[in-house]
Amino acid sequence: MPFQEKLRYSPPPVEVAGRRVKRYHVTADAAGIDPGVEKAAYAFLPGLLPEPDGTPPATFVVLHRGGDSGAYLNAYSWVWDNVLHCRVAVAGQPALGCPDRDPTHFMLLDRPLIGCVWELPPLLHERDAWVRHMLAPERPALDAYINDTLPDGTTGDHRP
Numbered sequence: 708m709p710f711q712e713k714l715r716y717s718p719p720p721v722e723v724a725g726r727r728v729k730r731y732h733v734t735a736d737a738a739g740i741d742p743g744v745e746k747a748a749y750a751f752l753p754g755l756l757p758e759p760d761g762t763p764p765a766t767f768v769v770l771h772r773g774g775d776s777g778a779y780l781n782a783y784s785w786v787w788d789n790v791l792h793c794r795v796a797v798a799g800q801p802a803l804g805c806p807d808r809d810p811t812h813f814m815l816l817d818r819p820l821i822g823c824v825w826e827l828p829p830l831l832h833e834r835d836a837w838v839r840h841m842l843a844p845e846r847p848a849l850d851a852y853i854n855d856t857l858p859d860g861t862t863g864d865h866r867p
Contacts, residue, residue: 711735712863713771713825717856724753726784727853729767731829733862740772747798747811748780754815755782755794762788763841763849767833769826776800776808781822783833789842791830793821825862832857 716732716739732740748770756766766784773779777800784792797803799810804817822830840852857864 712861715862716859720853726764726766731769733771733825744778744810751796751813757784757792760786762786771826778810828862
């Protein structure tokens with residue numbers, strides 16, 4: 708089957724383990740991410756977050772429901788003021804070491820992967836938003852950064 712973009716949703720931010728978390732959900736299903744998969748992913752998220760280092764505690768995540776049994780949670784956290792820390796969890800994907808095909812059974816991915824073609828589009832937006840709201844102004848504006856997300860659309864839509 709030829710490549711097709713997927714739907715991308717931006718649910719409201721949440722706070723997890725003392726970090727403000729912007730969220731992107733990616734799926735081919737117009738109904739969105741299954742609530743059970745979403746609940747399991749966010750329950751696993753604290754284990755993907757770095758220890759505080761003095762950088763404002765901000766993270767963005769991409770929760771992706773694959774077209775097969777897989778579910779993927781990519782957590783990108785700002786550290787050292789201008790560096791992204793990335794940790795990934797996977798569920799239901801035996802090809803990546805999962806013990807079963809259950810998309811709610813998340814485990815830490817032990818490979819140095821940062822995302823697939825459907826998960827990568829938010830990275831450029833988030834880089835630009837971090838510079839715009841946290842690095843360029845005289846006073847960093849964490850609330851402005853947290854509220855600056857890509858609008859709902861497809862993974863092929865890159866600009867607001």
